[in-house]
Amino acid sequence: MNQIKQIAALPCPERIQILKEKMLAEPRYATIEQARIITRSYQATEGQPRCIQRARALKASLEEITIRIEPDERIVGNRTPGVRGGVVFPETGASWVDREFETLPTRPQDQFQVHQEDIREFREEILPYWKGHSLEDKVREAIGPQVDEIAKVVKINQKDHSQGHICPNTKKWLQLGPSGIRAEAESHLESSRGKNHDFYESVILAMEGASRFMERYAELAWEMYQETGKENLAQVARTCRKLAVSPAETYDEALQATWFLYVILQMEGNASSFSPGRMDQYLYPYYQASRENSMTLEDALELTECLWLKFNQLVYLRNSNSAKYFAGFPIGFNVAIGGQNLDGSDATNELSYLFLQAQSHLLLPQPNLSLRIHKNSPQDLLETASRVIGMGSGMPQVFNDEAVIPALKSHGVSHEDAMNYAIVGCVELTTHGNALGWSDAAMFNLVKALELTLHNGVDQLTGQKTGLDLGNLTTYKTFEELEEAYAKQIDYFMDRMVECVTQVEKMHEALLPTPFLSSVIDDCLATGRDVTQGGAHYNFAGVQAIQAANVADSLAAIKALVYDEKKLTAQELLDALKTNFENAPLVRSMLVNKVPKYGNDIEWVDQLGAKWVNYFADGLKKYRNGRGGIYQMGLYTVSAHVPMGQNVAASADGRYSQEPLADGGVSAMAGRDTHGPTALLQSVARLPFEKASNGTLLNMKFLPRFFKTDTGIFKFTQLLRAVCRLGISHVQFNVLNEEDLLAAQKYPDRYRGLTVRVAGYTAYFTELAKDLQDEIIARTTYEAV
Amino acid sequence: MKTGVIFELTRFATHDGAGLRSTLFLKGCPLSCPWCQNPEGIPPEPLLWHNPKVCLQCGRCVAVCPTGALTLTDRIHVNREACTCCGSCVDACPAAAMSISGQTVTAREAADMLLRDQVFFGPDGGVTLSGGEVLSQWQFAREVLDLCKQAGADTAVETCLLAPQSAVEAMLPVADHFLVDIKFMDPDLHRSCLGAENHQILENYQFLISRGADVLVRTPLIPGYTATEDNIRAIARYLHQTDPNVRYELLNFNPLCRSKYDALEEDYPVQGGALSAAEMDSFYDILVQEGISQIIKE
Known part of the structure; x- marks a missing residue:
C-alpha cells in the first residue's frame, strides 16, 4: 500500500491544533443542567412505567439541553455546554454528590470546578426528589451492610451509576439512523403487549428525541453560518439535518452520526464507557464512498481528528473513591483497529493507518486506541503502531486475536462473533453490538483473602474478624493445609459477592431501563426486552481476580522459607507481618530477595499464581448472573491496584502494609521482575488466558531510545509477534520519561528491573552511580523532545 | 559432554546481532582491555561479586x-586473595547482595538457557555467545552452538579472535555470524595497552574472510x-584492503560499566562519557x- 507512506507523511491540520488548544484551555465544570431537566420530567411522568419515564427524561434532555458549536468544528455534539463537563446524574447517584459537591474542585483525583448557585439548586430542588429513590440509595437500603462487610475483599461495582462497558451496534445505527430504528420499533408495537409494548414505546420516544437533538444542531450551525460565513458550519448544518431523518452515506456523515450515537448513549446512561469498537471496519464503506467521490486523504484525516477531539470532550464524574480506582476520568471510547475478517484474513485497511496517524498527532487520552494483532498481521501495521507506541501515549494498546478469540469461544461466543470481537472501556473484551457484558460487576482482592487466611480471618488493619476463621499460619501443618484454607476463604467471599451482584442487577432492571441503548443492542428489539432485562444476545458478568503477582510471590515465599527450607518459623513470619516488618527488616529482606518472584520465568512460582487464578475462574462457573448469563473472570485493575493495596496489610511477598499491589492485572510486582521483558512475558504466558475472557492487562515499560531507530522499531515488532505466539491477550507499553527515571532514582526497589541495554551487556538502572543515572535521564529527556 | 564456565545470560539482547537474541557470556579472556565492560569476565575462575547498592x-x-575474607567498615570489603568462592556468604545474605560470578554448566544446560526464549527469535534473531572471550572455551562453545x-x-559469536586458528576453524560450521572486535x-599499542599482540587476531580475521564467513567488524x-x-x-584501511565489502560498526563508548568497577573497588581508567553525535560523524567521515x-549504525 503506497497509501501507508502518504498517510504517515500527513501533518496535523491547523484546524485541529486550534480546536485542541482551545479545548484543553477550557476549565472543567460539574453541571446540574441535565439533572434539572430529568427531575422535572420525572415529576411530570409519575406513575408511568419506568422505561417510559426514562425515555421521556432522555427525550426532554435531548430537546432542552443547552448546545454549543465551536466555530471551527466539523463534527459537533456534546451533552454539556462546556467541554469535559462532569454531569450530575441523580437517577443513579444523588447522595454522594450531596456529600462531595464542595470537594470536587479540590479532591486529589479528577477535579471539577463548581458554580455555587448549582450547589444550592441541587440541594433545594433536585436532591429532595431523589433522596431514597436513586440507584445509589436503593442499593444501599437493600444490601448496604452486606456490601460493607465484604468491601475489603470484594468491591461491588455499578452501585451508583448505569452499567456501561458496552459496544453498541454502530453499523446498524449508521444504516438505519433514528428514523429507521423508530420504524423498526413501530413495526413491533401493535402486536406487543404489556412490558414489551412499553419497551417499544420507550424506544420510539428515545428516537424522537434523538432526531430532534440532531435538528437542533442543524439549526444552530445554520444560524452560526449565517453570522460567520464559515463553510464548515454550513456543512455541519446540512449533515445534521440529513441525519435527523435519514441514514449516513458519506464519511463525514458517518463520523457525525457515530458521534451523535455516543453522545446520546451518555445522555441516557451516564455510564463509564460506550465503545465504538472496530471503527476501521464499519466506517470503511463510507470512507471508500467519499474517497471515490473526491475526498482527499488530508480531508479524511482532518475529519477523523475532529472526531478524535470529540472523544476527549465527554468525561465521567465519579465519586472520590471510584475516581481512585479509575483515575483520569476514563469514559473509555475504545476504538479497535486491525484484526481479522470472518474468514481469518487480515482486516487492516487505510482507516487503520489513518487512525494511528490521528493518534500520533493528538496524543490525547481518548479514544482508547486498541490494536488487534494476529499471526498474519502485516509488518507495516506493526511498524506504524510501534512508532506511535514509542511516542509515549501508551497507545495503541495491543490485543492478541490468537488468545482472545479462543477465550471468547470457550465462554459460549459463536465463531462469527468471536472473530469480530471489540474492546470496551479499558481492556474489557466484548462481542460487537449484541452483548451486555457487565464487565465490572466486582473486583475480588485475592491478596486480602490470603491475609485473612493467614490470620484467623482477622483483618490486620482493623483487628476485626471479617473472614472465615480457619486457623493461621502456625496451625496449618503443611503448605497444602494452608492452600485448602485459602480455597475455602475464596469460596466464602465469592458466594457473598454473587448475592450482592445479583441484587445490584435487579436494581438496574427496576430503576434504569435503557431504551436508547437497547435499540442498538441485538436482540432487544426482536424480543421486546430491555438490556437490563436480559434482552441482549449475550449476557455476561465479569469479576476481576486481583492480583496474580502478589498471590504467587506471597505463597512462594511462605512455601520456600517456612515449609520447605524452614529458614523462617511460621510465628516469625506472622509477627513480621503483624508489625509491618517494623522490627524485622531482615525477614522482609529474605522475603524479597531469597525467594524467586513471579515475572522472572521461574515456573514453580508462576504456577502458584496460575493455580489460584484458575481456581477463581473455575469457581465463578458455578454461578449464573441476574440476566441468566455466565460469570467470566478478568485480570485487570486499571488504577485499582493502589486503593486495593491500601486495603491489605503487610504481605508475605515483602510488600509493606497498604502499599500498592502489582499494577495492571498480570504485571509483576513493581521492581520484582529483574530478568527482562522476555522472562516477564514467559511468566505471564503461564496464566490461563483462555479463562480470562473478561479481559486482562499487562503493563510493560521501555526507554524511549528503543524506538529511536528503524532497527529498534523492527525489534519491537518482533516482540509483538512473540506476544502473539505466547498467547498473551493484552499488553500495553509505557515509554519511560524523565519523571519515571527520577522516581527510579528515589525508589530503586520499585524499579529493580529497569535496564539500559547496550552492546555487550545490560546495566540495571538502579545499580548505576548517580551521575551515570543523571546522564541517562538527561538523554531521555533530550531525546523525548 | 563438555562443561564450561559462564557468568551471565542476557535475554532480550538487542545489541548482540540481528533481531531479538539471547546472549550467553563465557568466562576468561586473553586480553585485558582497561575499559572492559565485563571485568568480571576476564579471569577464567569464579569471582565473588558484592553489590553495595543493595x-x-x-x-x-x-x-x-x-x-575471613570479608570485612565490614564503610561497606563490605572482599579480600580476593583469601576468598575461595565457597558461597557461604551468598546463602547467608538476606539482601542478595552477594553472588558468585562464574558458574559451571554443561553444553546442554547452556543451550537450554539460550533456547528458552526461542519463541522470541523470529526470522533473524537467535543466540549469541560472548564473553570474556568465547574462543578461550572454544570446544564448549562449539558444542553449545551446535545444539542451538x-x-x-x-x-552468532562475539570474539576478539585472539585464539589459535584451529579454534576459529572449529566455529565455522556452527556459527552463522561472527561479530569481531x-x-x-598498531601492534605496539595493542601489546602495551591490551597485554597481547594483534597479529594472531588479524590472521584469524583474514582466515574468516577467506572462508567466506559472515563477519561484522566492530571497534569500540x-x-x-x-x-x-x-x-x-x-583499521578502516586494513579492513577495506582485506575485504572491500566489509561491514563495519563503530560502537560509541558507554560509561555505564563504571559502576561495576565501583562494586569491585577498582578504579575505572576511562574519563568522560559517550561521544557526541558530531564526534561520531567525524569518525564516520573517516x-x-x-x-x-557498509557502515553499520544502530
Missing part, C-alpha cells in the same frame, strides 16, 4: 565467611584509547574516506 550492612556474610543450531536457532591497528570508540583518527583510519561502504 547491601543492608547486616554483617551476616562476615560472620559466616570461613576464611540443531534446534533451528540462528547463531578489532581495537588497535574509547576516549583516550581507541578513539583516535589515526587508529580508526588504520570510514567513508577509506572506502567503507
